[in-house]
Amino acid sequence: MADYEIPKLTGLGYVEVPALEPDSMAGKGPYVAKPEFQKALHFPADFDKGVSEGYELVPDWKNRALEKLDDLRHRYRSLQLYLDICVKCGACTDKCHYFLGTKDPKNMPVARQDLLRKVYRRYFTFAGKYFPKLVGAVDLTEAVVEEWYNYYHQCSQCRRCSVFCPYGIDTAEVSMAGREILDHIGRGSKYNNEIISKVFKIGNNLGLPGLALADTLEGLEEDIEEDTGIKVRLPLDEVGAEVLLVTPSADFFAEPHVDGLIGYAKVFHEAGISWTLSSYASEGANFGLFIGSYENMRRIALRIREAAIQLKVKRIVFGECGHAWRVAYSFLNTLAGPFDFLDPKYPVPQHILEVTWGLIQDGKLVLDKTANDDKVLTFHDSCNVARGSRMGDKPGGQFEYPRNVIKAVCNHFVDMPADTIHDATFCCGGGGGLLTDDLMELRIKGAQPRMEALKYVTDTQGVTHMAAICAICKSQFTKVIPYYGFKMDQIVSVHQLVSNALVLQRQVSVQARPEDENEDR
Amino acid sequence: MALEIGGKNIATDEEGYLENLTDWTPEIASAMALAEEQPVTLTDEHWEIINFLREYYEEYQIAPAVRVLTKAVGKRLGADKGTSKYLYSLFPYGPGKQACKYAGLPKPTGCV
Numbered sequence: 001m002a003d004y005e006i007p008k009l010t011g012l013g014y015v016e017v018p019a020l021e022p023d024s025m026a027g028k029g030p031y032v033a034k035p036e037f038q039k040a041l042h043f044p045a046d047f048d049k050g051v052s053e054g055y056e057l058v059p060d061w062k063n064r065a066l067e068k069l070d071d072l073r074h075r076y077r078s079l080q081l082y083l084d085i086c087v088k089c090g091a092c093t094d095k096c097h098y099f100l101g102t103k104d105p106k107n108m109p110v111a112r113q114d115l116l117r118k119v120y121r122r123y124f125t126f127a128g129k130y131f132p133k134l135v136g137a138v139d140l141t142e143a144v145v146e147e148w149y150n151y152y153h154q155c156s157q158c159r160r161c162s163v164f165c166p167y168g169i170d171t172a173e174v175s176m177a178g179r180e181i182l183d184h185i186g187r188g189s190k191y192n193n194e195i196i197s198k199v200f201k202i203g204n205n206l207g208l209p210g211l212a213l214a215d216t217l218e219g220l221e222e223d224i225e226e227d228t229g230i231k232v233r234l235p236l237d238e239v240g241a242e243v244l245l246v247t248p249s250a251d252f253f254a255e256p257h258v259d260g261l262i263g264y265a266k267v268f269h270e271a272g273i274s275w276t277l278s279s280y281a282s283e284g285a286n287f288g289l290f291i292g293s294y295e296n297m298r299r300i301a302l303r304i305r306e307a308a309i310q311l312k313v314k315r316i317v318f319g320e321c322g323h324a325w326r327v328a329y330s331f332l333n334t335l336a337g338p339f340d341f342l343d344p345k346y347p348v349p350q351h352i353l354e355v356t357w358g359l360i361q362d363g364k365l366v367l368d369k370t371a372n373d374d375k376v377l378t379f380h381d382s383c384n385v386a387r388g389s390r391m392g393d394k395p396g397g398q399f400e401y402p403r404n405v406i407k408a409v410c411n412h413f414v415d416m417p418a419d420t421i422h423d424a425t426f427c428c429g430g431g432g433g434l435l436t437d438d439l440m441e442l443r444i445k446g447a448q449p450r451m452e453a454l455k456y457v458t459d460t461q462g463v464t465h466m467a468a469i470c471a472i473c474k475s476q477f478t479k480v481i482p483y484y485g486f487k488m489d490q491i492v493s494v495h496q497l498v499s500n501a502l503v504l505q506r507q508v509s510v511q512a513r514p515e516d517e518n519e520d521r
Numbered sequence: 522m523a524l525e526i527g528g529k530n531i532a533t534d535e536e537g538y539l540e541n542l543t544d545w546t547p548e549i550a551s552a553m554a555l556a557e558e559q560p561v562t563l564t565d566e567h568w569e570i571i572n573f574l575r576e577y578y579e580e581y582q583i584a585p586a587v588r589v590l591t592k593a594v595g596k597r598l599g600a601d602k603g604t605s606k607y608l609y610s611l612f613p614y615g616p617g618k619q620a621c622k623y624a625g626l627p628k629p630t631g632c633v
Binding site (some may be wrong): 016031117138191192194195204205206207208211212215219223248250252253254255257258263321435437438448471472475483 | 587
């Protein structure tokens with residue numbers, strides 16, 4: 001198996017601040033994106049001819065990197081501020097799951113940020129220009145670039161450190177700027193950039209073509225009918241439906257994600273809300289955020305707008321996806337708005353949990369909680385939902401809505417320790433564009449704080465399952481929890497729990513196909 | 522990277538997936554399986570899955586989801602084989618990724 005040590009859980013519920021192991025995660029970073037993907041994302045790809053595979057830096061990379069840094073600090077005043085105001089107080093040091101799990105001091109958020117900050121100081125501040133040694137400013141060299149590439153892909157942009165920073169410095173923005181600069185000098189990551197290019201080419205991260213999507217949805221309709229005796233629809237490209245559902249493509253493909261998708265379908269069916277998926281905007285995720293590229297984030301977001309217009313829907317609802325919801329909730333209107341063609345009675349956009357919780361409160365869903373009596377649930381707050389968005393109209397709604405829904409469909413629910421949930425939640429270890437097999441050591445070690453918390457409630461309160469509302473969290477956990485002695489099917493989708501408990505009353509879908517209706521009569 | 526088979530070099534990516542799907546031959550699948558840290562000798566059971574994956578890919582241009590795969594395998598080869606447990610017993614690194622590699626298909630990407 002692995003040639004690195006898997007952390008051992010203590011059972012205490014938390015990870016002790018570790019003794020430092022300098023350079024324990026030094027290395028080359030994840031696989032580098034090929035020039036064809038850099039090109040697809042409109043990044044420079046004018047590599048010297050004859051360069052093998054184009055994995056070199058672009059010509060004149062140093063000036064281009066500094067130009068980009070200069071551009072970004074003017075474009076985002078927040079970045080300029082974050083580069084200037086850190087006082088090295090150290091409050092962030094032990095807040096990072098990757099530092100706790102890897103013990104590498106460069107994974108202390110302050111140190112990781114300083115990899116960029118020390119170059120900024122050298123070229124853009126008075127002290128750094130004239131007295132670089134006094135202020136820890138360094139020249140931009142290839143070695144620095146390699147370090148950026150390695151360590152800016154050991155930050156999942158979860159922003160837990162920012163919660164504890166007295167100045168509110170957002171480490172994620174620094175990591176995003178680092179990646180954006182790297183993308184402009186030929187150092188994009190294969191995982192992120194290949195995926196984004198698939199969205200542009202095929203419509204989703206998976207590369208799932210329309211025909212395959214249609215076949216998948218049909219298969220799910222058969223499964224639900226077999227299970228419940230009712231023809232619940234999963235419509236694709238149905239013009240005139242009320243709701244466009246935008247969900248991560250993992251919901252069409254992976255486990256337990258698919259079970260969540262079945263849950264959304266049943267909720268819409270039961271409430272009599274007509275809905276549709278789009279083969280053009282068949283992706284909720286927006287990896288443009290992860291690479292700090294406003295342009296690519298916008299290109300991806302615009303697909304949703306176009307699909308909504310073409311399908312003539314009145315509402316846009318997002319499925320269970322962490323950063324998709326952050327992009328949707330916080331940025332969609334400025335990225336792809338205005339959405340004045342949608343029904344103003346509903347928030348733009350809406351989260352599926354807002355839809356489901358609203359229906360539960362209105363008594364529109366018949367729920368049999370005992371269907372989940374074989375489980376004791378806990379809930380993993382996803383970083384981008386917890387710290388980058390909200391649900392409903394009150395502060396903290398993003399913590400309450402998922403828990404309210406779980407409690408409405410399950411009899412047994414307990415929370416993990418307070419410093420690991422809500423806005424202090426720990427990242428799953430695979431967020432921010434790091435969910436790739438070539439970073440498996442990082443992913444396993446970074447999951448340790450969450451695993452300690454899960455182990456604690458498992459031992460003390462008999463928790464058997466952990467629910468999540470993010471495709472990355474679900475995939476990351478199913479992959480890494482076996483290393484910690486858990487089983488992969490202990491991870492569930494929140495709407496999978498809803499699906500289990502929902503007792504369908506509506507016999508015929510409001511979107512029944514003509515032949516189905518005839519059959520039923 | 523490259524895989525050497527019968528004196529011919531076959532191009533693969535960093536993770537050992539074929540660069541050109543058309544390069545695939547059954548010998549390549551066997552060689553990939555034997556090249557694992559814990560070498561696997563492909564049996565008829567493995568081939569049933571690999572052949573299904575190739576057929577599915579031909580029609581839909583993507584590997585099937587685990588759920589689709591288990592359902593199809595169950596229908597074709599009997600209900601006892603239509604479980605993810607059975608598939609994992611054949612392909613311990615995950616039927617999606619490991620079996621796709623042997624079948625010469627590109628790796629599924631995204632939040633999976």
